[in-house]
Amino acid sequence: MQLGKDMVERDFIPESKMLEIIDDCAEMGVKAITFSGGGEPLVYKYMPQTLRKLVETPIAFATLTNGARLKGEVAELFAKYGTWVRVSMDGYDNESYQKFRSTGKGEFDKIITNMEAFKKIGGKCYLGVSFIVGQENYHAIYSMSKILREIGVDSLKISPTITSNESEATNAYHAKIYNEVKEQVARAQADFGSRLEIYDSYHYQLESFEKSYTWCPYSQMLMVIGADLGIYPCQDKAYNIEEALLGSLKDISFKQWWAENKEAFFKINPSKVCNHHCVSDNKNKVILEYLNADKEHLGFV
CATH class of the missing domain: 3.20.20.70 (Aldolase class I)
Known part of the structure; x- marks a missing residue:
């Protein structure tokens, strides 16, 4: 990267x-x-x-x-x-x-x-x-x-x-x-x-930066609007056009783009393009664990 x-x-x-x-x-x-x-x-x-x-x-x-x-x-x-x-x-x-x-x-x-x-x-x-x-x-x-x-x-x-x-x-x-x-x-x-x-926050890094998940929830929560008016999934991927450009605001408002381009947030496959240090990795894992849980059992601790 x-x-x-x-x-x-x-x-x-x-x-x-x-x-x-x-x-x-x-x-x-x-x-x-x-x-x-x-x-x-x-x-x-x-x-x-x-x-x-x-x-x-x-x-x-x-x-x-x-x-x-x-x-x-x-x-x-x-x-x-x-x-x-x-x-x-x-x-x-x-x-x-x-x-x-x-x-x-x-x-x-x-x-x-x-x-x-x-x-x-x-x-x-x-x-x-x-x-x-x-x-x-x-x-x-x-x-x-x-x-x-x-x-x-x-x-x-x-x-x-x-x-x-x-x-x-x-x-x-x-x-x-x-x-x-x-x-x-x-x-x-x-x-x-x-x-x-x-x-x-000084610590050794994980043994591997590899990701096992194929969707990045945090890209919908903390995306980046660049100075080029491009929309990117995170700060690490900003200005990586071929790999991570989700859309552009040059000819459309942010509000309209958001409403019309939900599929853009599934463009990034972390298991393929995010095998590097990522500050959102642990947060993504928590969100995905919750979303993948059996909904009928969420009330049980």
Whole structure:
């Protein structure tokens, strides 16, 4: 699998189409919208207009971000009306951040400053950081936890970098640092856990990423509308046109497409095209177990 292999970086959703999609989502009873992307979602030039529109609806909204654009009106709207913001990080100081992300000098400090200022705005929005751990930054888990607690971040999620579609290769990569990572996470939880929720999601991968099921329930619950106006089953399959494009909103509204294309959600056969890391795998298994249960016996525990 190659993430976003058909993505065209210059693509964006026109303002009028974005507002139409939000109207449709509100009418359809959509519960929540998350902004994410193969790039940085907060560079979208119509984000302020989009958020102002969302504030007028009952739809909850959130974003994944690198934190560089978390400022100004966009930050104000997320802080006051958003549900959560999650900043993805792997660098732990200016030098490492520049190396890992090929950014300019001082970018790490700017992002830390943005997050600190975001929390000072106040509001109900939950600010989290996802720290992606590998061999080059595992030693900084404790120090990063300390920095994030000091600037008021609400939560920190520690996750492993996925190095391969083969679980054995990823596990072998992490075996060299696994014990030290666990020790640092435990220390950070003990020292900073009273003011910073630290979620330990660092673990070995399944022995196999193979899927035995032939239908993905989660594609009907958490699909993706891309900047190309394509509809995809999930973030992993977004911008993989031949394999995963379910439809397009270029000439049709989201509401109309949804009503007329139910069969599109059965295009994806996970047993054939999803034999890679998938965050929805366990959730799919639970849903499928429920749906396959004998309906006459569901009342018995």
